[in-house]
Amino acid sequence: MKSVNICCNILWFIFGGFEICLMWCISGVILCCTICGIPAGIQCFKIGCFALCPFGKEIQPKPEGRSCCECFLNCLWIIFWGLWLCIMEGIFGIMCCITICGIPFGIQHFKLAKICLMPFGSVIVDMDEVQVVPGAPVQQPPIVVVQQTYTPPPPPTTY
Numbered sequence: 001m002k003s004v005n006i007c008c009n010i011l012w013f014i015f016g017g018f019e020i021c022l023m024w025c026i027s028g029v030i031l032c033c034t035i036c037g038i039p040a041g042i043q044c045f046k047i048g049c050f051a052l053c054p055f056g057k058e059i060q061p062k063p064e065g066r067s068c069c070e071c072f073l074n075c076l077w078i079i080f081w082g083l084w085l086c087i088m089e090g091i092f093g094i095m096c097c098i099t100i101c102g103i104p105f106g107i108q109h110f111k112l113a114k115i116c117l118m119p120f121g122s123v124i125v126d127m128d129e130v131q132v133v134p135g136a137p138v139q140q141p142p143i144v145v146v147q148q149t150y151t152p153p154p155p156p157t158t159y
Contacts, residue, residue: 005056005127008104015105017052020112024048039073040081043119050115050124054108057124059115066121073120082117089113 009017028044031037050057066074074082093109096102115122 002056008055009053012055012105012108013052017054021048021052024051039120040077043077046124047112047115047119051112054111055104056127057111058127059111059122059124062121062123070121074118077119078117082119085116086113089116 024044025048028041028048031041031044050059089109089112093106093113096106096109115124
């Protein structure tokens with residue numbers, strides 16, 4: 001599976017991933033020029049690194065949960081940037097999903113939309129290191145019920 005992720009990340013990088021990463025890094029530098037913009041700038045760098053190679057990575061909430069400060073910063077982020085960025089990435093995801101070969105790239109845009117909406121208190125982990133978050137619903141394997149019918153053996157025959 002890792003070779004598929006590497007190939008998809010190379011295609012992502014060639015067809016727009018570098019530009020998306022560059023845009024996020026430039027935004028992070030601009031936001032870090034102001035003292036009050038440093039937390040948002042750090043989140044821009046986090047999203048930029050994720051946008052560079054999104055295949056094989058997953059977004060999860062922090063294992064210890066979100067703090068009050070992170071919730072407040074997420075509210076500010078949604079008001080000023082997050083909602084518009086989430087809508088933009090959602091539109092890009094829908095546009096990619098129009099073609100069959102673009103569906104994996106559309107899924108990555110939907111991942112970007114998820115982190116663009118609420119980046120504070122989220123971490124990006126490799127799929128190999130994905131952990132179960134306490135309190136999150138755990139997907140159980142389906143229960144398979146096999147119904148067996150009993151057929152009695154035939155009566156012995158006598159000659």
